[in-house]
Structure formats: C-alpha cells, structure tokens
Amino acid sequence: MPTITINGRRCEFTPGQMILQAANAAGVQVPQYCYHDALSIVASCRICLGEIWAPNPRNNNALEPYMGGKLMPTCQTPAADGMVVHTDSPKAVQNQKQVMEYLLINHPLDCPVCDKAGECLLQDYSYEYGRGVSRFEETKVKQPKKDLGPTILLYADRCILCSRCVRFTREVTGTAELLIQGRGNRNEIDVFPGKALANELSANVADLCPVGALLEKDFLFAQRVWFLKETPSVDGITSSGDNIWVSHNEGRVYRLRPRENPSVNKWWITDEVRYGWKFTQREDRLRHAQRRQFGNLIESDYRRAVEVAVEGLRQAVEGGKRLGLLVSPMLSCEDAYELGRAALAIDAAAVLAVGPVPTLGADKVFPPNLKADDPKAFVMRAEKAPNARGVRRVLEALAGARGAKSVLSFDQFLAYLRGGSLGAVVLTGNYPSEWATEELVKHVGARHGSSGSNPLLPHGAPFMVLIDTLPGPLVDGASVVLPGAAWLEKAGTFQNCRDVLQAFAQAVPPPEGARAEAQIGLDLLAAAHGTAQVEFSAAATRSEMARGHVALAAFGPITVPASRAESTPDMQVVEL
Ligand code: SF4
Numbered sequence: 319m320p321t322i323t324i325n326g327r328r329c330e331f332t333p334g335q336m337i338l339q340a341a342n343a344a345g346v347q348v349p350q351y352c353y354h355d356a357l358s359i360v361a362s363c364r365i366c367l368g369e370i371w372a373p374n375p376r377n378n379n380a381l382e383p384y385m386g387g388k389l390m391p392t393c394q395t396p397a398a399d400g401m402v403v404h405t406d407s408p409k410a411v412q413n414q415k416q417v418m419e420y421l422l423i424n425h426p427l428d429c430p431v432c433d434k435a436g437e438c439l440l441q442d443y444s445y446e447y448g449r450g451v452s453r454f455e456e457t458k459v460k461q462p463k464k465d466l467g468p469t470i471l472l473y474a475d476r477c478i479l480c481s482r483c484v485r486f487t488r489e490v491t492g493t494a495e496l497l498i499q500g501r502g503n504r505n506e507i508d509v510f511p512g513k514a515l516a517n518e519l520s521a522n523v524a525d526l527c528p529v530g531a532l533l534e535k536d537f538l539f540a541q542r543v544w545f546l547k548e549t550p551s552v553d554g555i556t557s558s559g560d561n562i563w564v565s566h567n568e569g570r571v572y573r574l575r576p577r578e579n580p581s582v583n584k585w586w587i588t589d590e591v592r593y594g595w596k597f598t599q600r601e602d603r604l605r606h607a608q609r610r611q612f613g614n615l616i617e618s619d620y621r622r623a624v625e626v627a628v629e630g631l632r633q634a635v636e637g638g639k640r641l642g643l644l645v646s647p648m649l650s651c652e653d654a655y656e657l658g659r660a661a662l663a664i665d666a667a668a669v670l671a672v673g674p675v676p677t678l679g680a681d682k683v684f685p686p687n688l689k690a691d692d693p694k695a696f697v698m699r700a701e702k703a704p705n706a707r708g709v710r711r712v713l714e715a716l717a718g719a720r721g722a723k724s725v726l727s728f729d730q731f732l733a734y735l736r737g738g739s740l741g742a743v744v745l746t747g748n749y750p751s752e753w754a755t756e757e758l759v760k761h762v763g764a765r766h767g768s769s770g771s772n773p774l775l776p777h778g779a780p781f782m783v784l785i786d787t788l789p790g791p792l793v794d795g796a797s798v799v800l801p802g803a804a805w806l807e808k809a810g811t812f813q814n815c816r817d818v819l820q821a822f823a824q825a826v827p828p829p830e831g832a833r834a835e836a837q838i839g840l841d842l843l844a845a846a847h848g849t850a851q852v853e854f855s856a857a858a859t860r861s862e863m864a865r866g867h868v869a870l871a872a873f874g875p876i877t878v879p880a881s882r883a884e885s886t887p888d889m890q891v892v893e894l
C-alpha cells in the first residue's frame with residue numbers, strides 16, 4: 319500500500335485519497351472546517367494548508383517542494399506515494415494563526431451564550447491554533463439572526479462561510495434551499511425568498527455547521543453540552559435502523575444526533591427520527607402497575623400484579639382456551655424473546671403474533687434523482703416501526719417445531735380473536751401514538767364495561783394483560799396493566815428493513831414503575847415457574863438466544879458500539 323508521511327507519521331492511504339483524508343483515517347490531527355467526508359471538496363476555509371514535499375522521478379525520486387513550495391490545501395491535494403507533508407511547520411502554523419484571526423474578526427465571541435460552545439471547532443481551533451489576543455480595533459460587522467425554517471435558526475455573525483450547509487442542501491437532500499448571498503464581509507447564508515429550509519433532513523445542517531451559526535430550535539438553550547453524556551443507540555421509531563447518539567443528563571434525554579455509519583444512515587438522520595422520541599417524556603406515561611379488583615383498576619404492587627397476570631392467564635388456558643401473545647414491532651428482539659418464553663411457559667400452544675406495523679406513504683429517496691439502492695442515496699422509510707422483522711424472527715424461532723407460519727400477522731391475530739378461541743391475551747404496545755384499532759378494542763376492551771363480576775373469570779372477551787407505555791382505550795378493558803419502557807430506556811437489538819441487526823444501549827432509566835418488556839417477560843416466567851426473579855441483561859439474553867436456537871445464532875456476536883470517551887480538560891479545574 320502506498321504511504322505518505324504527515325507531521326512525522328507514516329500513513330498508508332488508498333490511491334485517490336486526499337492528504338487530509340489519509341490524515342483523518344490515520345488519526346493525525348489536521349485542522350479543517352469546510353471539508354466533510356460526505357460533501358464535495360471546495361477548499362475554501364484554508365485552515366488545512368500544509369507544506370508538501372514530493373519525490374521527483376526525474377531527479378532520482380529526491381524530495382522537492384511540491385508546487386514550488388506554496389502552502390497547499392491538504393483537503394484538495396491527492397496523496398502520492400512518498401510525499402512528506404507538514405501542517406505543523408512554522409509556515410503552516412503561521413497560516414493557521416492568520417486564518418483564525420481572519421475568521422474571528424467579525425465573530426461576536428459570544429461563547430457563554432452559544433449552544434455550540436463545548437463542541438465548536440472555532441473554539442477548539444482558537445485554543446489550539448489561534449492567537450491569545452485580538453488585534454482588531456474597528457467596529458465589527460453585525461449580521462442578523464434569522465429563522466430559516468421549522469427546525470433551524472441562523473446566527474449569521476457566527477458563520478465562517480464554510481458552505482457545508484449549502485452543499486448539504488444541494489448534494490444530499492437535493493432541495494437547495496440555502497445559498498450564500500452578499501459580497502465581501504456582507505456575505506451571509508440565507509434562504510431563497512418564500513422558501514424555508516423545510517426538507518425532511520433539515521436539522522442535519524446544525525450538526526454539520528462547525529460553529530454556532532446554525533442551531534436547532536428544539537435544543538436552543540436547553541443544556542450546556544459539556545453536561546451531556548452520549549449513549550450509542552439506534553432509531554426506535556422507523557425501520558431505517560439509523561444509528562444515533564442519545565445526549566442525556568441526569569436521566570433526561572435532550573437531543574438525538576446521527577452516529578456515523580456509512581452502510582446504514584451515513585452521517586444523517588431524518589427530522590422524524592431526531593424529534594420522534596418526544597413521546598417518551600409525555601406526562602401521561604403509564605407509571606404504575608395496575609390490576610382489576612371488583613371491576614375497578616387499582617394501582618398495584620408490581621409483584622402482585624405479575625402474580626395476578628399469571629393466575630388469570632393460567633385460568634384461561636386451564637379453561638380450555640388458548641393464550642395469545644401480541645408482540646409489538648416497537649419492541650426489541652430481547653423483549654420478544656423473553657415475553658415469548660413466558661407465554662410458552664404458561665401455554666405451550668400459545669398463539670404468537672406480531673403487532674400492527676404502521677406505514678406512512680412510500681419510501682422517500684434523497685437526493686430525489688437517485689434510486690433507493692444507490693450507495694449515495696439516503697432513504698427515509700415509510701415503515702414506522704423499528705423491529706417488525708426482528709420480532710417475527712425471534713417468535714418464529716421460539717415457535718420452532720410448529721413452523722414459521724404459526725407466527726401470525728396482526729390481521730390473523732384479529733381473526734383468532736373474532737373466532738373466540740383466545741381465552742387470554744398479552745398485548746404489547748410501546749408506539750409513539752395511539753395504536754389499538756377499533757376492532758382490537760371491540761374484541762378485548764369490552765370485558766369490564768358493565769358486569770362488575772369476577773374479573774378473573776372470562777365471560778366473552780379474553781383476560782387481558784396490557785404492557786404499554788401510553789394510556790389508551792385498551793387500558794379500560796385490561797385486567798392487568800404493566801408499564802413498559804421506551805427504547806431509550808433499555809438495551810436491546812433491532813433488525814432494520816434491510817435485515818441488519820444492531821444493538822443499542824440504555825441511555826436513561828425508565829420512569830419509576832415502568833420496566834423493560836424483557837424484564838416483565840422474565841418476571842412473568844419466574845411467577846409461572848415459582849422461581850426467584852432474574853434481572854434482565856440484554857447481552858445475557860442475546861447469548862441465550864444464540865445458544866438455544868440455530869435460527870438466532872446471529873445474535874451471539876452482536877455487541878453495542880463503544881460510548882464516546884469523555885474528554886478530560888487539560889486545564890486545572892478549581893472547585894469553588
Ligand atoms: S452556517 Fe455554518 S455550515 Fe453554513 S456556511 Fe456558515 S459556518 Fe458553514
């Protein structure tokens with residue numbers, strides 16, 4: 319493999335790579351603003367300039383100054399075998415200081431009130447490459463703040479005109495809402511008159527912006543970023559499997575941002591994924607276990623509610639009817655596995671089904687001129703559930719000898735309900751909004767309407783254990799309600815629409831009283847067997863799945879990506 323020496327480090331590179339790309343791949347630090355792996359190269363910010371020596375084949379491959387010894391943009395200069403590059407030489411460092419001074423001339427230096435402070439390249443490079451003082455005494459040019467669209471605000475006087483945002487709307491979304499207008503020090507980012515920045519990927523420009531010029535409205539002044547911890551996770555509301563970072567502090571989520579994965583979501587997420595987690599913080603989340611007593615739902619001790627659930631499910635099966643388990647496609651594979659095991663322990667012939675899979679419109683491709691299977695395309699998925707395939711895969715493995723066809727779709731499950739052969743059901747939801755269809759409510763929700771008789775003796779509608787996160791019409795018909803945990807509040811694995819299995823870590827704890835569905839499954843199982851409760855561990859469940867079922871062997875090697883290492887400041891912190 320050809321090699322290049324950058325700041326004294328020998329780096330291998332692939333022919334065609336730029337010097338900066340080789341440096342980034344090898345972990346050699348070179349300052350960069352306008353360069354981004356996903357965008358075209360414009361070499362406009364000039365901070366990555368380096369001194370380059372290249373072997374001259376006409377002079378016995380002796381090293382000679384490249385392009386007459388001028389400083390060259392490393393982001394735009396192809397790496398060549400044997401090159402020697404310095405971005406730490408006196409000449410290159412002098413350029414970095416001049417670029418920083420130029421970029422900061424009209425900058426308001428308002429870091430204390432800027433949301434980007436703490437993760438801003440202008441701040442970082444000021445510290446590393448800038449001057450300690452400003453020599454500029456004239457009046458700064460003031461630029462306006464602008465509302466660019468539903469998600470983004472522009473603080474124009476912080477902009478360094480790297481044009482990443484403009485290139486994003488042209489090259490990635492194909493919507494081209496942003497432009498640079500004006501001349502000289504009046505240059506500014508803007509939208510075309512009457513056309514807001516309102517595409518489905520709009521908020522990615524805030525992540526792309528290396529400084530605090532483009533900010534997310536939703537995160538504005540919400541939290542200083544140095545208080546946030548970042549947990550690796552996966553999109554939990556659509557089938558895309560987009561990789562995300564969950565930023566949280568003291569048990570509360572503040573934002574989701576894309577986690578780079580070139581083979582799944584590249585560098586981006588949709589605004590739908592970015593903001594779709596808000597239901598997890600709804601005030602009316604189900605927070606208490608409930609069981610029915612004398613016709614009324616009462617708050618219950620969790621263990622007692624689990625016992626009542628198992629007792630009711632058993633009675634139905636002993637009465638000659640079947641137990642039906644409906645596993646929501648919003649749940650993880652581990653949830654499906656533990657709930658499935660519990661159902662089969664109570665009724666070995668239990669009916670297993672996958673819950674309704676919501677869809678909205680058709681898949682949307684960005685930019686629109688590409689096909690969905692083009693490696694450069696980003697696809698927004700119409701299927702609004704993260705794990706329909708994973709839940710089915712796990713239930714089919716558990717159904718085993720009965721054959722894959724024995725795992726029902728939601729419509730087939732409804733047909734079973736209509737037929738009256740189900741004496742008890744365990745229903746799981748965990749959708750961001752109301753999910754129970756009228757027909758489902760009609761078949762399972764009328765039981766406690768007026769009779770007030772013994773709730774453990776089915777008469778008509780089946781005995782229902784509801785495991786869900788939000789209140790809905792099903793609660794009225796439930797015999798036992800067990801609050802579940804949203805995906806940010808537990809660990810697990812999703813199988814996306816392209817059948818990629820991806821594990822995610824727990825970012826925050828569930829609300830008090832709620833539990834991961836896998837934990838509820840384990841507790842139901844322990845109550846059914848009369849054994850001690852076991853604490854759920856996603857990794858342990860995955861290895862058990864892989865050991866016990868050939869069809870689930872792929873879960874064995876799956877691990878959660880490493881969390882972001884917390885950076886330690888190199889300055890002394892004094893406790894006051
Ligand atoms: S707003 Fe941000 S991303 Fe856009 S040109 Fe300015 S600095 Fe670059």
Ligand code: FES
Nearest residue numbers: 361363364366393
């Ligand atoms: S990163 Fe090379 S010129 Fe901007």
